[in-house]
């Protein structure tokens with residue numbers, strides 16, 4: 149069953165093997181539902197229920213399904229309606245060089261050989277990071293929060309988090325929380341090294357045109373960024389964080405790329421929180437959000453669900469009257485992609501999403517618009 153693509157990164161392609169999905173597929177009649185009024189109309193007018201709710205549905209109770217992730221997006225929007233926009237959007241990535249991981253490896257092993265270790269350590273660090281912000285209130289009291297864990301195609305896990313604070317961060321205070329500059333190595337050498345190792349983007353562009361972030365000759369993450377002497381907010385995107393030029397007092401540093409020494413300046417620094425980076429020694433991108441346009445994008449992005457890799461070919465349909473049968477399970481399984489790291493996370497029953505406070509979904513409906521659950525047998 150597992151198709152091994154490369155000896156290092158084993159990708160497991162789940163195809164018709166997942167017992168829960170088979171159960172859902174075989175019990176579709178139990179999941180059949182339409183709004184009561186539509187069902188009643190059909191029964192009264194046509195006396196025929198076979199075409200009502202003619203869908204194969206994948207309910208939101210299935211973890212990671214599109215309906216399930218969509219509910220989280222709705223929850224995020226519910227937070228926004230009550231508490232306004234989130235203050236911080238944080239991306240926390242697992243660092244295979246952590247001592248906690250390296251010390252547990254047996255001689256000759258690499259972190260990619262031991263997903264059990266990387267997964268458990270990342271889970272502990274993630275809990276610790278959330279406690280650091282929520283219980284120890286390093287950025288102030290937290291009103292609500294949510295995070296989702298996801299995996300890149302072959303990669304280690306990362307978590308996207310949204311944090312709402314009681315006391316909003318004002319534009320004058322951004323520089324106290326978020327930094328996008330190279331720290332002075334003479335002041336704190338260790339911190340300088342952490343930032344150089346984890347928070348420098350690329351380099352891409354002309355220095356490295358084959359970097360994965362390059363699309364149509366441009367960096368998809370918009371690096372190198374502009375040098376500005378002061379943080380600027382007010383446009384629709386993220387703020388322009390302070391990135392001072394060398395003449396303005398900004399620091400330069402050299403990094404190694406393919407045995408070449410490359411000099412980088414503040415244009416390549418991914419925005420980070422000095423406090424979090426120093427404490428967790430990992431790639432932790434911290435962004436301040438205040439634009440309304442960003443919120444919807446971020447809420448969706450945080451809960452976008454698992455990756456897909458799919459392409460297909462279909463003969464052109466000449467029969468226009470064919471009954472379209474939408475099969476959400478087949479759509480979900482087509483190209484569904486679970487990396488071995490994600491598989492271990494799920495086997496250990498670690499959550500892919502947590503939030504606080506809880507959001508209760510109310511089934512609001514118009515008169516006779518309530519959802520009813522039926523089978524073909526009990527309607528007739």
Ligand SMILES: [Zn+2]
Pocket residue numbers: 349350351352353359361362367368369370371
């Ligand atoms: Zn780039």
